[in-house]
Amino acid sequence: MRAIVINEPGNVEVMKLVDRPMPKATEHQSVIRIHAFGVHRYEVLTRAGGSPSVKFPRVIGVEAVGEVAEAAADSKLTVGQKVMTMMGGFGREVDGSYQEYALVDDDHLYPVDYDGDWITLAEYPENFYTAIGAIKSLGLHAGQTLLVRGGTTAVGLAAVKLAKAMGLTVAATSRRETMLPEIAANGADSAVLDVDNQLDTEASYDGIIDMVGTVSMADSIAHLNQDGVVCVIGLLAGEWVAKEFSPFSLAGKFLTCFDSTEVKQDLVDEMFRLINDHHLEIPIAKVFKLDQIQAAHEYVMASRELGQVIVDND
Numbered sequence: 088m089r090a091i092v093i094n095e096p097g098n099v100e101v102m103k104l105v106d107r108p109m110p111k112a113t114e115h116q117s118v119i120r121i122h123a124f125g126v127h128r129y130e131v132l133t134r135a136g137g138s139p140s141v142k143f144p145r146v147i148g149v150e151a152v153g154e155v156a157e158a159a160a161d162s163k164l165t166v167g168q169k170v171m172t173m174m175g176g177f178g179r180e181v182d183g184s185y186q187e188y189a190l191v192d193d194d195h196l197y198p199v200d201y202d203g204d205w206i207t208l209a210e211y212p213e214n215f216y217t218a219i220g221a222i223k224s225l226g227l228h229a230g231q232t233l234l235v236r237g238g239t240t241a242v243g244l245a246a247v248k249l250a251k252a253m254g255l256t257v258a259a260t261s262r263r264e265t266m267l268p269e270i271a272a273n274g275a276d277s278a279v280l281d282v283d284n285q286l287d288t289e290a291s292y293d294g295i296i297d298m299v300g301t302v303s304m305a306d307s308i309a310h311l312n313q314d315g316v317v318c319v320i321g322l323l324a325g326e327w328v329a330k331e332f333s334p335f336s337l338a339g340k341f342l343t344c345f346d347s348t349e350v351k352q353d354l355v356d357e358m359f360r361l362i363n364d365h366h367l368e369i370p371i372a373k374v375f376k377l378d379q380i381q382a383a384h385e386y387v388m389a390s391r392e393l394g395q396v397i398v399d400n401d
């Protein structure tokens with residue numbers, strides 16, 4: 088089988104296409120045939136050496152969609168079953184998605200109820216799971232208002248789609264004025280400019296998902312209604328620690344965070360019910376083949392197009 092192996096971190100040329108033996112199922116691990124996967128900016132950082140915990144040689148790639156090719160000895164899965172995988176060290180502690188087959192712990196294989204094509208299915212795992220987890224952590228109900236801060240990110244696009252399907256009134260942000268019509272075209276009720284980490288609006292919201300991070304958190308709190316919740320899920324601005332933060336700014340308001348480390352099958356099922364019932368999709372920016380992975384990494388960093396970059400592995 089073909090795999091993209093990185094022996095040491097570096098520029099795109101360190102990603103080498105090689106032939107490798109097929110993995111074999113074990114007692115608790117199944118082999119999946121990977122049909123497609125999303126390519127993410129944080130994988131580009133890993134390839135470049137920005138993830139100290141990732142040891143090389145490694146096949147990177149943090150998520151995949153495919154089918155069970157050989158089931159673990161004690162598996163509840165069956166050969167041919169449609170699954171997605173993410174987390175559980177996939178593409179970081181163990182070899183990930185940049186290959187044709189992968190050996191995955193059954194605990195990290197999630198059956199999916201979805202009849203569309205593999206390329207479309209590949210836009211969902213990390214993006215939609217993070218988005219639904221963040222929305223649910225806000226405890227909102229239909230009719231309330233949500234702001235998605237980072238409305239042009241793939242996770243942000245997914246959050247807008249899911250939140251609308253849940254009956255929320257949704258605004259979303261970009262730092263680029265030119266993207267505001269695109270945010271509305273993606274289904275948001277309104278689009279807000281984010282200028283130097285300050286929202287260019289007087290409006291306030293019942294919930295805010297903040298992906299810009301510590302640099303915008305205080306401004307997000309200032310734009311919350313009473314009893315509102317800010318959920319921080321990303322640090323796009325690259326600042327890990329909030330420099331100035333007064334806990335008193337939270338009076339009558341709440342701050343939380345969500346990360347998708349713990350994947351729960353019931354939330355995966357709820358996510359696909361919403362996707363199927365409301366035909367939810369986000370744009371696919373571009374599709375590459377496995378042997379074009381170097382171009383895919385260059386595209387992910389250079390592109391200003393909306394949507395998810397996918398590798399079609401068929």
Ligand SMILES: NC(=O)c1ccc[n+]([C@@H]2O[C@H](COP(=O)([O-])OP(=O)(O)OC[C@H]3O[C@@H](n4cnc5c(N)ncnc54)[C@H](OP(=O)(O)O)[C@@H]3O)[C@@H](O)[C@H]2O)c1
Pocket residue numbers: 127128129213217237239240241242243260261262263266298299320321322323324325345346347348
């Ligand atoms: N918590 C979790 O479990 C989890 C899981 C997955 C992803 N995430 C996080 O979610 C975020 C989005 O991920 P993604 O893969 O969907 O992103 P993405 O699609 O690569 O996001 C690209 C967008 O990020 C915005 N951006 C870039 N630098 C920025 C900055 N300094 N300040 C504000 N916006 C900036 C730009 O929007 P504009 O130019 O239009 O403003 C750009 O269009 C990331 O922070 C990621 O780490 C979290």
